[in-house]
Amino acid sequence: MQEAKNLNAYKGEVDKALSNSFLRTAMDNFAVAYRTGRANAFAGMDVETLIAEIADAKDAAIARMDDLFEQFKSKAEAAGIQVHLAATAEEANRIIADIAKENDAKKVVKAKSMTAEETLLNHHLEAEGLEVTETDLGEWIIQLRHEGPTHMVMPAIHLSRHQVADLFTDVTGQKQDAEIERLVKVARRELRQKYVEADMGVSGANFAIAESGTIGLTTNEGNARLVTTLPRIHVALVGLEKLTPTLHDALRVLRALPRNATGQQITSYVTWITGPNECRSAPENKKVMHIVFLDNGRRALAKDPVFSEVLRCVRCGACANVCPVYRMVGGHQYGHIYIGAIGLILTYFFHGREKARNIVQNCINCEACKAICAAGIDLPGIIKKVHGRIQDEEGHPATSALLGMVLRNRTLFHSLLKAGRAAQKPVTDDTRYIRHLPQIFARDHGFRALPAIADKAFRDRWESLRRPVENPKHRVALFAGCVQDFVYPEHLEAAVDLMADHGAAVDFPMKQSCCGLPVKMMGEKEAERAVAVQNLTAIDPNKYDHIVTLCASCASHLKNAYVDLLGDDPQWEEKVRAFADKVTPFSVLVNDVLGVEADEFKDYKIKATFHAPCHLCRGVKVTEQPKELIRKAGYEFIPADEEQTCCGFGGTYSAKFPHISAEILARKLDDFEKTGADVIITECPGCVMQLRGGMEKRGGRVRVKHLAEVLGEERVKT
Amino acid sequence: MSGLEALYDTFTQKAELVSAVVSRVDSPEAAFRYAVDVCDRKDACQLLVSGCAEPLSPNADGLCEAKAAQKVMAAPGLPADQLPALKALCDEKGIALIEDGLLDHLAGIDIGFTVVDFGIAETGSLVLDSSSEAVRLATMISEIHIALLPMSKIFETAYDLEDALQDFMASVPNYTAFITGASRTADIERVLALGVHGPLELHILLWEDI
Incomplete structure (x- = not known):
């Protein structure tokens, strides 16, 4: 949970994260494995069309948010569910605490819900004297450690098996070995007991289907099924943006969400609940069921012409999975409660300017998140707009305003x-x-x-x-x-x-x-x-x-x-x-266009690799032409594993966050050196500056060149 | 390969990708024999560890103590005319067969046996109307879930089931589950581990009903 008071304090915390070697390795492994996993999961599917359809459907639903709420409410109430609308996080927490009181509940089990993280529900319920247990393994671990999540889908990705074993030793009072399979079984038994004792289950929802008053939940562990089955009360806390007109809309999102999140075709369990179901431990064998919808700024956001697309987010976490900065610093430095590119944005809207001010500056603008977003949100573009809005609200820092002033006057800029x-x-x-x-x-x-x-x-x-x-x-x-x-x-x-x-x-x-x-x-x-x-x-x-x-x-x-x-x-x-x-x-x-061919070049078969500039491969979607030209120029082309990963330059980014930039660069240079190439070719002077400067500094033997230089040098002039 | 065979093939491949065990049976009776056989062999192989052998807190350990001494199979929702056949097979092996009262077995049961409503080939998923609490519990607190899926009920994608799902949801209250593979987590160091809360194994028996 990022709460630094100012940019320098934030940079200090970032530095600590950069020196955490377990985090470094875990994040690197994940970043590389995720790419393959996702590609396999989407194999044979028209992903672009799917994402465009999700974006359109989400936009249509966001525009009808109030209508959909009314429709859902009447359906759900007819089925016997009590539906609430909370204007703020505090109100949502209070409603849920009151439900517990009215029903004389003492113990609560929770299925994972980012919305409940957003409202800090656990803190509130605990302050009201309730015992609250998170049942998703990762959430339980971070709850026991009194931490926030570092990833929306894998909340404890920053922790090692040894840290978990130590934690479980404390919790059980028994010595635990650092064997993952066994630790998972310990959690299974410890949490099973919690389900048995609980009076109330709290879940989130991935979908709220207006046409039928149904909520949909996705989990891999199956904990949401137990949370919504065993206790006599079920309360679902749902963000208003989860409202969707039809089952078809939900099924469409379901095609993208697990694939984009973890490279799974689908989560192990998808649960669709319509009305209070049979529950033998409840009065009249029927579950007491409440759904609390959370506004907390969503209704205003839905009407905002610039920012409403933020509400398309399906919480897959993919924007963190591909973010080169998240990979370096981890979730505690890359969001307040919501993590990743979407977290930088949602923090401003849900948790306020204070919490967003520093982190919103930590986007390198590589557009990797935009290219992968399941709902087609222009994440980097919106991050910049949020940054701009904060500066408008608080006053522009001197350096930023000065650069703006200078750039508006071309002759002055060029003279400088x-x-x-x-x-x-x-x-x-x-x-x-x-x-x-x-x-x-x-x-x-x-x-x-x-x-x-x-x-x-x-x-x-x-x-x-x-x-x-x-x-x-x-x-x-x-x-x-x-x-x-x-x-x-x-x-x-x-x-x-x-x-x-x-x-x-x-x-x-x-x-x-x-x-x-x-x-x-x-x-x-x-x-x-x-x-x-x-x-x-x-x-x-x-x-x-x-x-x-x-x-x-x-x-x-x-x-x-x-x-x-x-x-x-x-x-x-x-x-x-x-x-x-x-x-x-x-x-x-x-x-x-010019149709340059191989016969215009020498043929030395020098080994070359390619760095795809972010704004070329994602910004304007050009991936093949530079590589074709490298081959035509008589080079032996060797692809690098991380060809499309950002080099860490990001223009003014590398001046603002030099330590992160340096870490990203170091990994890129390692990856290029691994290819055995003699030259790295790219098509952006910013990347040349970063890669060449880094190679010069480490005394590496690999040269770095712009494609235009290469073509110029290798041409046989007639 | 005919269109249908290709569909079954896709279903099988996708289900196996998420560690489900898929077999074909020619009748419900064959499925019962399979289930009883798995239950009977279960302890001998020691493949399953439900966690009770681990060092636990006194509370959690207490729940383990509550586990029935006898092996238990739950088959809620099985048609009344089929129950005797399964019962006879269970009796032979000394397995207690229950249809209800699962709340008395929250420590865990050995086998949950269900007849599922639909299959989705694209993801190897089962669709099960779990509005009955007993069905929900049988498929969650069992160490092994064995599901009988009539092959005539396998469809390509979830979209193909939209009408049927809407029918389920219109019959209030309703609790419908998509189940794909066993319960899983990768929350510790992204290492896959099965059976964190629900079944440690999922067996799917494709019933050649056409």
């Missing part, structure tokens, strides 16, 4: 970058790297060698590099992006030559600026919009067939975020859509 060239002289030793960082900076950032700003920016050499092309086949506007313009102009030079040799007339519109992603990362929405307008003004999409960039992050931002920013603005709508349509990543242009 050039001034940086002069300032770095004493620290580069005339190499391409900054050799000595000022002490205050070096402590955190020494994990990679930072590149120096180039002697002369690309834009200042453009007039001499420009290549006239007679009867051009393609009209191309080159979007440079700051890093290549000012740090790696050689990438752009190589690209210009290659494009010109294949009949492309390349233009470099001089008034283009930063794409705007850095200000998005800082939560500076106004500056982000202003920069987008500058670039739309500088580059007229009607004059070109393609707007080409060698930077994956720029490509993804220009193509996706611009439409999100300006697509609804009548002044810009048409132009921004035409612009976005024409944005083309370099490898797509070269391979698919």
Whole structure:
């Protein structure tokens, strides 16, 4: 449970997590195993369509939340269930405690419920003198340890068998061995006794089906079945977003939820309860049954045009499973109660700004969660918007506001970058790297060698590099992006030559600026919009067939975020859509449009591997073209296991969370070195900066190159 | 392979993937013999550990002490005309057969025997109307759950069962279960362990009723 008071305190806790070697290994193993498990579970299914259908159905249900509640209530009440609506977490807890009192219940068994975690129900019931026992094994373990969950589906993933054995030794008063099979059996017997003694069972629900007044529960252990069967009272605590019109909607989610959560086709048990069922220990042999629906901000969220899609979440936890940051720091540092990308968001809406302020900044924007979300939620986009909203509410930090201000003024921004060239002289030793960082900076950032700003920016050499092309086949506007313009102009030079040799007339519109992603990362929405307008003004999409960039992050931002920013603005709508349509990543242009072939290159069979930039493989869904080009360029291509895992750069992220960035980078470099390749090729200057800097710092022998450099070097010029 | 054979094949493969034991029987009587045989051999193999041999707290240990000395099989919901056949087989082996009163056996029973309503091939799942408390308990507190599934009731996906499920849900109160494999957990170090709360084994007998 993340509760640090400020960003520095939070970073301190993150550092502790980074040095926990058990957590490191557990998380790495899980991250790798999950990918295969999920792929197998979805084999042969049209996942994209399924996710799109879930998203649509969820949106429709969210829009009708109040209606569905009324429909469910009348169905359930007709069946004999008492239905409550709690406006707040406190009210929900009070209702449940009152049910216990009215029915003279003393002991409660609980099936896993994130909603009950959200309301801190156990604390409340215990304060009311009730004995509460969690029956999901992982939840029981963390309850006994007085901790919050570190994963929505695997709450105790941060603990070792030894820690569990010690805990169970305390609980049973008997010495326990650290053998998982036996520990599970101990839990089986200890918890069986708890079911027998309990008067009241509390569960959550994965589904609340309005047409029949049915709740649906998924578990692997079967504990929800015992919790809803043995005690004479059953109370289900259900978030309003679980309301769904029909059984079909629930079955549809059920096709994705277990597969996405744990790579299972389905959970061992799915339980559908309609009305109070037979219960021999209850008066009149009939269960006393209550359903408490929880609002706690959901009804307002459902009406919010920007954030309502957050309520689509089906709580599969997959956004944590694939998150490179979660993998490094674990759940206690990556959420307050809800964990993972969705946790960064829900914390703000359910637990408030105080709890969300620090963690919401800890998103590297790799989009791995967005690509895997069972409900198609734009998680990283929404995280940035929540960050922006918090800054609007609390005031923007000086550095963030300054960057926003500078970026809005292109000439000032570019002058500052050039001034940086002069300032770095004493620290580069005339190499391409900054050799000595000022002490205050070096402590955190020494994990990679930072590149120096180039002697002369690309834009200042453009007039001499420009290549006239007679009867051009393609009209191309080159979007440079700051890093290549000012740090790696050689990438752009190589690209210009290659494009010109294949009949492309390349233009470099001089008034283009930063794409705007850095200000998005800082939560500076106004500056982000202003920069987008500058670039739309500088580059007229009607004059070109393609707007080409060698930077994956720029490509993804220009193509996706611009439409999100300006697509609804009548002044810009048409132009921004035409612009976005024409944005083309370099490898797509070269391979698919210019049709570059293998016979143009030398054939040395150098061993090469590929790093797929996040914003290329997920941002604009380009995965094959760069690899085809690597093969065409005469290299022997060796895939890396973690080709599509983030390198840890994330632009301003690596400056804000350098220790996490360094850990992610170290794993990436290990993975690349394992391939035996001589060169790592990628298609984003940010990734080049991170990977090359890290390799230089560790003294590794593997070179790191941008695809454009490689193609330039290996071409046989005719 | 005919379309139906392919369906049964998918069901079997998917169920086996989650450690269910799948066999075919040609009659309910054959299923009874199977169940009694499994019950009879159960202790001899010592394959099952329900946890009572582990060091437990006095309370939990007390519940273990309450376990019946005799082996117990529960077969709630079995049609009255079939019960005598199963009873005779159980008597032969000294197994107590119960249909009800499972609340007196919460320490655990050996076998829960049920006839299930449907099968879902895509996931190897059983669908069982468990509105009877005895059925719910038999499939949860038993160490081995043996389910008889008429092959005519196997469908490709849960969508194909929507009408039937809606019928169940319309007959209030209702408690319907999808059961796929044995009770499982991976909550400690993501290592799979079976039988954390419910059955340690699930046996599915495909009854060739067509």
